[in-house]
Amino acid sequence: MPTSLPQLKKEFTEGLSQISRFWGFPKGMGAIFAVLYLSSVPLSLDEIVQKTGLTKGAISTEVRTLARMGLVHRSSKLADRKDYYEAESDFYKSIRSILKERQNSEFDNAIRSIAKTLAKLNAGEISGDNEEIKFIRQRVQAMQEFFDALDSLTHAVVKLESLGLSNISKILSVLK
Amino acid sequence: MPTSLPQLKKEFTEGLSQISRFWGFPKGMGAIFAVLYLSSVPLSLDEIVQKTGLTKGAISTEVRTLARMGLVHRSSKLADRKDYYEAESDFYKSIRSILKERQNSEFDNAIRSIAKTLAKLNAGEISGDNEEIKFIRQRVQAMQEFFDALDSLTHAVVKLESLGLSNISKILSVLK
DNA sequence: TAGAATGTTTAGATATAACTAAACGAATTA
DNA sequence: TAATTCGTTTAGTTATATCTAAACATTCTA
Structure with a gap:
């Protein structure tokens, strides 16, 4: 039977979480990067909340670390005060x-x-x-x-x- | 005033402990490697206990990990059932x-x-x-x-x- | 075989890191 | 100004990793 797309994303995210932990980072960081990496459009903080199950607070701090490492980029849309995040795809x-x-x-x-x-x-x-x-x-x-x-x-x-x-x-x- | 040798060893050991933690290893592991690395003769488990302040149990498990990674070597002397450990110096x-x-x-x-x-x-x-x-x-x-x-x-x-x-x-x- | 000297394992304590929930602050709109 | 929407900070909880203390197993010695 064919795997569903959401299921596949979940597997991928879990894999990256493990890799993240292996390198001494929080596993949540891996999860955040995973959902951003699999998205073709930048995501807002609340969308990341929804897709990872983590809380705003955790994501706020972890996304900052990711940005400092150059693994994600912050952007914003005109007339929208939300922050948006997207994954760097050039490893x-x-x-x-x-x-x-x-x-x-x-x-x-x-x-x-x-x-x-x-x-x-x-x-x-x-x-x-x-x-x-x-x-x-x-x-x-x-x-x-x-x-x-x-x-x-x-x-x-x-x-x-x-x-x-x-x-x-x-x-x-x-x-x- | 001149630094004493024990003091210098202590500083070195603390430095390696931090480095160890940075790489996601227990800081005790760094300490164990440090005392072995600064010793010109292989040390027994009890000597490591004495020099690091850790307990036998901790050292027993951590030294095994170090050995598996090839960072220390186990040896033994004839007519002495103690195990001896020395640091690999070829990084x-x-x-x-x-x-x-x-x-x-x-x-x-x-x-x-x-x-x-x-x-x-x-x-x-x-x-x-x-x-x-x-x-x-x-x-x-x-x-x-x-x-x-x-x-x-x-x-x-x-x-x-x-x-x-x-x-x-x-x-x-x-x-x- | 009893006793001593070793290394290992294990149960529990302690320290540290990750995460949550909620308060907060800043900016925006009504 | 009041209410809303967002992101950040913080205090406290939960989970995890590290370490201790003590029991245990094994090997040697007498």
């Missing part, structure tokens, strides 16, 4: 925007704290057993280099405006 | 191992569910408005292609045994 664009967003995050603060640790070690400002200090400096430095590499990797991806992910992976597989 | 190796581990995860199941949705759409098994079905098929397909690209990208990275991340990012930046 490559979104990725770049997410990576940029990441710059000021907790993550980078933490990484900076590693760098500070290393600076202290290199400046000889640490008191303690010399052999151990040597070992630890070497370890911390290796980690710092790894994070630096990750960082320049993401910068490189951000810079590659026109190249799609699929092309990048093709290139990498050739390098093998 | 590139760890990344590959983590990506492999990911294969059977919730994430990939969710992605497979997207593929199933698409298959139904393509098989014409869906009842509903034709224009809308057309639109939705196009959208779901675009998403599927994106995930496929991501997938082959990770496969490519996994395959690149000898190439470090820093080299990869160098290559990508040249491509620009």
